Amino acid sequence: MNDDPEQLDKHVEDLLQDRRPERTPLPDEDALRARQTAAMLRAAKPGAGLPSKDFLERMQGSIQELVEERSAQPQSAARPSRRSLLLTGATGIAAGIAAVLGIQQVVKAEPKKVAQGALVVGNGNWKPVKALVELPEGTPIAFRSGAIEGFLIRQGQQVRGLSAICTHMACILNYSKFRDRFECPCHGATFEKDGQPTNYASPLSPLPSLQVKVEKGQVEVFTV
Amino acid sequence: MREEERTGAAIASSGKIVPLPHADAPHGQDHLTWAYQTHVTAIYQYIYGRVGNRPDAEDLTAQVFVKAINGMRSDVSVPELRSWLYRVAQTTLADHWREYYAEGAGELEDDVTQQPAPRENPEAVQRVDSLLATLPESYRRVLELRFLRGYSVRETAQELSLSETNVKVLQFRALNRAGRERGRPS
Numbered sequence: 001m002n003d004d005p006e007q008l009d010k011h012v013e014d015l016l017q018d019r020r021p022e023r024t025p026l027p028d029e030d031a032l033r034a035r036q037t038a039a040m041l042r043a044a045k046p047g048a049g050l051p052s053k054d055f056l057e058r059m060q061g062s063i064q065e066l067v068e069e070r071s072a073q074p075q076s077a078a079r080p081s082r083r084s085l086l087l088t089g090a091t092g093i094a095a096g097i098a099a100v101l102g103i104q105q106v107v108k109a110e111p112k113k114v115a116q117g118a119l120v121v122g123n124g125n126w127k128p129v130k131a132l133v134e135l136p137e138g139t140p141i142a143f144r145s146g147a148i149e150g151f152l153i154r155q156g157q158q159v160r161g162l163s164a165i166c167t168h169m170a171c172i173l174n175y176s177k178f179r180d181r182f183e184c185p186c187h188g189a190t191f192e193k194d195g196q197p198t199n200y201a202s203p204l205s206p207l208p209s210l211q212v213k214v215e216k217g218q219v220e221v222f223t224v
Numbered sequence: 225m226r227e228e229e230r231t232g233a234a235i236a237s238s239g240k241i242v243p244l245p246h247a248d249a250p251h252g253q254d255h256l257t258w259a260y261q262t263h264v265t266a267i268y269q270y271i272y273g274r275v276g277n278r279p280d281a282e283d284l285t286a287q288v289f290v291k292a293i294n295g296m297r298s299d300v301s302v303p304e305l306r307s308w309l310y311r312v313a314q315t316t317l318a319d320h321w322r323e324y325y326a327e328g329a330g331e332l333e334d335d336v337t338q339q340p341a342p343r344e345n346p347e348a349v350q351r352v353d354s355l356l357a358t359l360p361e362s363y364r365r366v367l368e369l370r371f372l373r374g375y376s377v378r379e380t381a382q383e384l385s386l387s388e389t390n391v392k393v394l395q396f397r398a399l400n401r402a403g404r405e406r407g408r409p410s
Contacts, residue, residue, distance in 0.1 A: 005389075005396035009377065012395065016374060020279035023323045032325040032398070033403025037355070039276030041371035042405075044352035049272040051265055055282050059289070063260045066293060148278040150266075 003031035011035055015042040053171065053186040060169045126216040135159065135219065140175045140182070140193060149224045151175060151182070151209050159219050161210030162195050168204055182214070205219060253360075260289055263309055271311065274317055280334060288313045358405045363398035370395060 003026060014021040015038055025184075026032050041050050129143045130152060140151035142164060149164040149172055164173045164182075171186035181198070182191040190198045195207035211222040267288055272281040292312050352372075356364045362384075369375040369383055381388045 003396075005392035008399060009392045010398050012370065012399075015276045016370070018278045026325040028326065029407075030400050030403060032321060033407055034399035035324065035403075036274065036321070037399050037403040037406055038371070039274055040355070041352055041367055041402075042276035043273040044349045045372055045374060048276075049269050049281075051268040051282070051285070052278070055268075055285075056264065059264060059286060062286070063257065063289060063293075066290075067256050165261060165265075167261075170264050172265060172337075219373055 003034070004026055008034060008038075012038050015039060040131065050172075056169050056171060056186060125218040125223060126213070126215075127223050128215075128220050130219045132157070132159070132214055132217050132219055142175065143221070145221055145223045148210060148221060150221065152212065152219055152221075157214065159212050159214055161212035161221055162193075163208045163210060165207075166204075167197070167207065173207075256293060259305055259309075263306065264289070267309055267313055270313055271317065275320065280320065286317050287316050291316065302306075355402055355406060356384075359398065359402060362394060363401060366391065366394045367398050367402070 007024070008031075011021045021035075026035070036084050039184075040111050046077050127145045129145050130141065132154070135141055135152055135154035136157075137154055140153045140162070142151055144150075151162045151164050151173075153160045153162065159191075162182075165171075166173050166184040166186065166189055168184060168187055168189045173182040173184055173191065175181075181193065184190070189204055192198055195209060197204040197206060213220050264285070268281060268285045271284045271288070272278070275281055275284065284289070288309065292309055297300060356367060365384065369380045370377075375383065377388050377391050380386075381391045382389065384394075386394065
């Protein structure tokens with residue numbers, strides 16, 4: 001059972017076609033590393049590696065259902081919901097979900113925090129993301145820093161920051177210069193430049209604003 | 225209404241998690257939804273960068289969030305949450321590779337444990353660039369053509385004036401060499 005060029009190429013072809021490669025046992029660590037390297041190379045191809053709209057929908061549904069079930073019936077039996085099961089695909093996530101539901105009492109929210117409804121987060125940093133001069137007046141510019149995907153909007157010497165994550169299903173928003181608003185590539189939600197949602201079938205939350213400051217001509221964002 | 229409840233949790237001005245507009249919703253719910261929404265894309269990209277195909281990336285991402293919800297507390301800080309999610313992603317990937325090869329299937333890059341920074345596609349590209357730079361010219365060429373430009377074996381063979389069999393052999397050697405380079409402690 002030696003690794004050989006044909007077998008490796010089959011694996012490579014699967015990756016290039018975005019198919020799941022066959023899980024054949026490998027003879028040695030070199031063979032494994034060759035495949036891990038192939039995966040890394042595949043992901044560097046332009047356009048690769050963003051989650052699909054369809055996947056985000058399924059995930060959102062399942063996560064939402066898990067969260068709801070947990071808050072509705074804290075003692076519920078280990079019964080994976082139908083929708084949760086749809087998520088699982090070929091691997092055994094159903095078992096994981098059952099386990100999650102089984103221990104819900106452990107993960108219930110801490111009462112003292114619920115009363116106040118806000119959490120204080122420590123350990124953030126200010127990170128420079130752009131020079132002020134790079135920002136055009138009034139036109140949102142996308143940036144990414146730490147866990148934050150956002151837009152910077154300059155107004156004179158002031159810069160506002162807005163989250164770029166759609167409050168519908170967490171796709172990353174685009175800014176349309178033509179229509180002067182944020183648009184979601186997944187389900188068409190739109191937001192004004194102040195973050196307010198517009199014209200969507202179900203009511204969405206506005207885009208959260210981010211803390212931004214200008215320091216010596218550098219725009220800095222508070223990130224974690 | 226329901227939609228609003230679901231999506232209300234948010235990053236506030238200082239990276240805090242702010243309450244929902246509807247304060248009667250249980251807090252743990254906000255936190256989970258928020259944790260999911262703000263990290264799903266980054267975790268997916270991180271995993272995709274290591275398995276290189278959509279079906280596996282989707283399954284493993286789902287597994288990570290299901291496992292992470294399992295251990296989630298509502299009073300966790302954002303850095304803790306992120307480092308937790310990346311740790312779960314790492315062990316999930318290690319289990320995944322174990323299906324191919326039982327021993328020594330740990331992820332090669334253990335730096336995540338120390339530095340749970342989100343992995344971004346630009347960074348994936350950079351990792352690849354520095355890896356390719358360590359390879360001899362012919363190895364680099366075949367990997368660039370196949371992976372970054374998406375050439376078929378036949379097209380690669382034409383481009384390099386080789387037979388298709390030789391392209392596969394070259395690709396085999398290049399990937400094995402690159403794999404060893406990555407495994408080498410730096």
